[in-house]
Amino acid sequence: xxxxxxxxxxxxxxxxxxxxxxxxxxxxxxxxxxxxxxxxxxxxxxxxxxxxxxxxxxxxxxxxxxxxxxxxxxxxxxxxxxxxxxxxxxxxxxxxxxxxxxxxxxxxxxxxxxxxxxxxxxxxxxxxxxxxxxxxxxxxxxxxxxxxxxxxx
Amino acid sequence: xxxxxxxxxxxxxxxxxxxxxxxxxxxxxxxxxxxxxxxxxxxxxxxxxxxxxxxxxxxxxxxxxxxxxxxxxxxxxx
Amino acid sequence: xxxxxxxxxxxxxxxxxxxxxxxxxxxxxxxxxxxxxxxxxxxxxxxxxxxxxxxxxxxxxxxxxxxxxxxxxxxxxxxxxxxxxxxxxxxxxxxxxxxxxxxxxxxxxxxxxxxxxxxxxxxxxxxxxxxxxxxxxxxxxxxxxxxxxxxxxxxxxxxxxxxxxxxxxxxxxxxxxxxxxxxxxxxxxxxxxxxxxxxxxxxxxxxxxxxxxxxxxxxxxxxxxxxxxxxxxxxxxxxxxxxxxxxxxxxxxxxxxxxxxxxxxxxxxxxxxxxxxxxxxxxxxxxxxxxxxxxxxxxxxxxxxxxxxxxxxxxxxxxxxxxxxxxxxxxxxxxxxxxxxxxxxxxxxxxxxxxxxxxxxxxxxxxxxxxxxxxxxxxxxxxxxxxxxxxxxxxxxxxxxxxxxxxxxxxxxxxxxxxxxxxxxxxxxxxxxxxxxxxxxxxxxxxxxxxxxxxxxxxxxxxxxxxxxxxxxxxxxxxxxxxxxxxxxxxxxxxxxxxxxxxxxxxxxxxxxxxxxxxxxxxxxxxxxxxxxxxxxxxxxxxxxxxxxxxxxxxxxxxxxxxxxxxxxxxxxxxxxxxxxxxxxxxxxxxxxxxxxxxxxxxxxxxxxxxxxxxxxxxxxxxxxxxxxxxxxxxxxxxxxxxxxxxxxxxxxxxxxxxxxxxxxxxxxxxxxxxxxxxxxxxxxxxxxxxxxxxxxxxxxxxxxxxxxxx
Numbered sequence: 001x002x003x004x005x006x007x008x009x010x011x012x013x014x015x016x017x018x019x020x021x022x023x024x025x026x027x028x029x030x031x032x033x034x035x036x037x038x039x040x041x042x043x044x045x046x047x048x049x050x051x052x053x054x055x056x057x058x059x060x061x062x063x064x065x066x067x068x069x070x071x072x073x074x075x076x077x078x079x080x081x082x083x084x085x086x087x088x089x090x091x092x093x094x095x096x097x098x099x100x101x102x103x104x105x106x107x108x109x110x111x112x113x114x115x116x117x118x119x120x121x122x123x124x125x126x127x128x129x130x131x132x133x134x135x136x137x138x139x140x141x142x143x144x145x146x147x148x149x150x151x152x153x
Numbered sequence: 154x155x156x157x158x159x160x161x162x163x164x165x166x167x168x169x170x171x172x173x174x175x176x177x178x179x180x181x182x183x184x185x186x187x188x189x190x191x192x193x194x195x196x197x198x199x200x201x202x203x204x205x206x207x208x209x210x211x212x213x214x215x216x217x218x219x220x221x222x223x224x225x226x227x228x229x230x231x
Numbered sequence: 232x233x234x235x236x237x238x239x240x241x242x243x244x245x246x247x248x249x250x251x252x253x254x255x256x257x258x259x260x261x262x263x264x265x266x267x268x269x270x271x272x273x274x275x276x277x278x279x280x281x282x283x284x285x286x287x288x289x290x291x292x293x294x295x296x297x298x299x300x301x302x303x304x305x306x307x308x309x310x311x312x313x314x315x316x317x318x319x320x321x322x323x324x325x326x327x328x329x330x331x332x333x334x335x336x337x338x339x340x341x342x343x344x345x346x347x348x349x350x351x352x353x354x355x356x357x358x359x360x361x362x363x364x365x366x367x368x369x370x371x372x373x374x375x376x377x378x379x380x381x382x383x384x385x386x387x388x389x390x391x392x393x394x395x396x397x398x399x400x401x402x403x404x405x406x407x408x409x410x411x412x413x414x415x416x417x418x419x420x421x422x423x424x425x426x427x428x429x430x431x432x433x434x435x436x437x438x439x440x441x442x443x444x445x446x447x448x449x450x451x452x453x454x455x456x457x458x459x460x461x462x463x464x465x466x467x468x469x470x471x472x473x474x475x476x477x478x479x480x481x482x483x484x485x486x487x488x489x490x491x492x493x494x495x496x497x498x499x500x501x502x503x504x505x506x507x508x509x510x511x512x513x514x515x516x517x518x519x520x521x522x523x524x525x526x527x528x529x530x531x532x533x534x535x536x537x538x539x540x541x542x543x544x545x546x547x548x549x550x551x552x553x554x555x556x557x558x559x560x561x562x563x564x565x566x567x568x569x570x571x572x573x574x575x576x577x578x579x580x581x582x583x584x585x586x587x588x589x590x591x592x593x594x595x596x597x598x599x600x601x602x603x604x605x606x607x608x609x610x611x612x613x614x615x616x617x618x619x620x621x622x623x624x625x626x627x628x629x630x631x632x633x634x635x636x637x638x639x640x641x642x643x644x645x646x647x648x649x650x651x652x653x654x655x656x657x658x659x660x661x662x663x664x665x666x667x668x669x670x671x672x673x674x675x676x677x678x679x680x681x682x683x684x685x686x687x688x689x690x691x692x693x694x695x696x697x698x699x700x701x702x703x704x705x706x707x708x709x710x711x712x713x714x715x716x717x718x719x720x721x722x723x724x725x726x727x728x729x730x731x732x733x734x735x736x737x738x739x740x741x742x743x744x745x746x747x748x749x750x751x752x753x754x755x756x757x758x759x760x761x762x763x764x765x766x767x768x769x770x771x772x773x774x775x776x777x778x779x780x781x782x783x784x785x786x787x788x789x790x791x792x793x794x795x796x797x798x799x800x801x802x803x804x805x806x807x808x809x810x811x812x813x814x815x816x817x818x819x820x821x822x823x824x825x826x827x828x829x830x831x832x833x834x835x836x837x838x839x840x841x842x843x844x845x846x847x848x849x850x851x852x853x854x855x856x857x858x859x860x861x862x863x864x865x866x867x868x869x870x871x872x873x874x875x876x877x878x879x880x881x882x883x884x885x886x887x888x889x890x891x892x893x894x895x896x897x898x899x900x901x902x903x904x905x906x907x908x909x910x911x912x913x914x915x916x917x918x919x920x921x922x923x924x925x926x927x928x929x930x931x932x933x934x935x936x937x938x939x940x941x942x
Contacts (some may be wrong), residue, residue, distance in 0.1 A: 035531040045539040052547035095551035110708040160834040216738035
């Protein structure tokens with residue numbers, strides 16, 4: 001069953017707060033930029049990294065939707081190309097909520113992930129911009145530093 | 154040219170010893186002839202002379218001397 | 232020939248000047264002391280003009296003003312210009328009593344008139360008269376050029392009259408080798424009397440030809456006739472071949488020079504860089520850069536891939552994932568997962584063996600019981616809800632996300648950094664290499680090496696062709712000479728037999744003897760005398776510059792090659808370039824050394840008149856040059872500035888028979904202390920020597936003069 005294709009997020013859209021959308025585009029290669037300036041191959045990769053960074057830094061998931069305007073970047077079918085991300089999001093949700101049963105609620109998982117992404121995006125964008133080098137090197141050094149510190153959780 | 158008279162004459166004098174002594178005194182006479190020829194050449198350089206005739210005559214005179222010493226009739230020239 | 236005195240009237244600055252020259256063999260030096268712009272060069276020109284006419288003037292006299300620049304045309308438009316030189320000639324003649332010496336004195340007077348009209352002037356052709364001076368008076372000599380050309384041939388003007396600043400025509404590097412060689416050859420041939428001997432040989436050979444004709448005319452047998460005819464033909468052929476040989480030699484030398492020059496050009500160009508090779512290297516460098524750029528791009532993508540890979544997520548989320556896995560493990564421990572028990576259990580049923588090893592064989596009672604139990608568990612499990620399935624799937628499927636403890640991302644990042652940095656360094660080096668090649672290529676002269684090589688091949692072919700031709704002609708000449716020798720012997724034998732032939736034979740022998748002596752003298756002069764000139768020049772030169780530690784270190788010797796080239800060698804016989812490797816003083820010294828050596832070895836009695844020979848020299852070298860020049864010349868006339876004299880006063884004390892000073896009154900007040908009281912521009916002479924000064928020639932010190940000029 002582990003090797004069966006299974007993407008519970010296929011029908012769910014992935015959003016980012018509109019205020020971050022220009023930077024998300026800027027730092028992704030899908031915008032046509034060179035790798036050193038736009039280290040993320042796709043917007044979903046940046047979104048996912050923001051989720052991870054937020055979780056790592058134990059940030060509180062941000063509120064999205066409602067008054068906060070959002071922009072869709074892709075739908076969840078994208079995870080088909082990286083199935084491990086499906087598992088990662090589930091594990092993340094279990095870890096954050098303490099509830100194993102949450103695996104049956106993909107929308108809840110996605111909401112949590114999106115909240116974390118919204119919280120993590122400004123941090124990731126800051127990591128990309130902060131430093132003397134190009135974006136990829138700034139980010140690399142920031143991640144390097146982050147990993148060498150003991151986990152915040 | 155008389156620039157270096159002494160030099161040329163001294164070299165020619167040196168060559169005297171290598172000339173066959175066709176008769177006693179032949180060498181000395183020959184060297185004199187050559188000195189005169191050199192002198193004619195110098196004169197010819199500064200003013201046109203009948204240099205060829207002069208040299209011919211000089212050689213003739215020397216030859217006559219040689220023939221005489223060999224006991225040949227000087228008058229028998231033709 | 233020795234200069235006695237000179238007098239100039241209205242020759243530029245020399246309005247009215249008389250000079251005497253020392254003829255004392257113990258004090259051969261005449262010093263004319265004059266500051267710059269006082270008329271030294273004018274005197275040199277005036278002397279030469281007197282002896283040689285307009286051809287000796289700068290630009291051969293065209294547009295060269297002779298009259299004084301401040302001539303007042305309102306008083307007199309027609310300016311008479313007169314130059315008078317008195318000289319003495321020594322002649323040597325062989326007489327019965329030995330070598331006789333006779334001295335004759337002459338006066339040459341050259342006159343010209345210039346019509347001055349405002350700024351322009353017109354000159355009538357100069358006229359020259361020569362007088363022999365004797366006890367009874369003066370006797371005009373016609374033509375005047377005869378004596379002058381005889382004593383001081385125009386070809387040798389530069390040997391005897393030398394402008395120190397221009398005294399380099401024998402060794403200047405920018406003059407073609409053949410021209411320099413010509414000059415040296417002409418000087419040597421003229422001074423050693425080679426052309427006189429050559430002409431004599433030519434004429435005597437003609438006499439010899441005449442003799443042969445006479446032999447034919449004697450008749451007396453067809454043999455003699457035949458031999459004499461053949462000799463005539465051979466002589467003509469030999470003369471023709473000798474001419475061809477000369478041509479071939481000249482052509483060979485010309486092409487040889489071209490080969491060497493082209494070779495040098497190619498070598499110099501290759502040293503700077505072979506254009507074709509550089510272009511190839513540049514293309515290779517470009518390819519390398521392209522390759523590295525591609526590799527760098529790939530490495531960049533590898534770097535970017537770190538931000539979509541699993542390692543980033545697992546490493547960043549390690550704490551959270553840990554918790555999640557903890558929960559899943561708890562479920563697993565509780566037996567609630569895996570729901571993949573079913574396949575396992577089903578598998579066990581098919582194998583009839585339980586996981587614990589007990590039998591599940593339905594034939595066996597216990598086995599059957601266990602089997603039944605497992606079937607019940609399977610049925611219950613199948614009834615488990617989807618959540619369980621998902622959790623189970625997650626438990627097993629997320630194995631690869633289990634944190635391993637190690638930071639995988641950091642390891643991967645380290646590898647990526649090493650790769651990117653390494654490639655970037657290589658790329659930077661490749662870029663530098665490329666730029667350096669571009670610079671090298673740009674710096675190359677637009678020389679087509681390939682083209683030059685083709686030209687070189689062509690020249691070599693031509694040179695070899697003429698070398699071959701030379702050989703062929705020499706062989707032919709050799710054959711003809713041998714044949715001639717045989718025929719002459721035969722002819723003479725026949726003549727001896729003939730009574731009439733006695734005189735003819737005698738003439739033949741005499742002319743042959745004369746030719747032989749002259750030829751040997753010629754060969755000796757070209758070999759031995761030339762070698763003596765070379766050795767003497769070397770000795771003079773090394774003595775002159777030997778005191779210069781800088782030049783003395785790099786110059787080993789100088790020589791005149793058999794091809795009449797003046798060559799200078801450094802250590803290990805390395806040929807030096809006079810322009811590059813010799814300083815100004817050494818170049819000057821070399822030319823003077825050559826002139827003095829030639830004059831000495833040829834035993835020519837002629838003056839050496841030199842304007843500023845010691846310029847650019849100082850200290851020991853200056854003294855060396857002066858001492859050597861005094862010793863080696865027959866009569867030495869030097870125009871020296873005060874600076875040139877400084878430090879050499881003692882040498883001049885001993886060597887100079889005559890010293891005088893020339894002053895330009897226009898140098899007052901800047902350089903002269905006292906007002907000469909003369910308004911005309913003219914060179915003024917006083918009897919002050921190198922150690923004295925008078926109110927006329929007293930000069931301000933250089934420092935004071937400069938200060939005053941500055942203020």
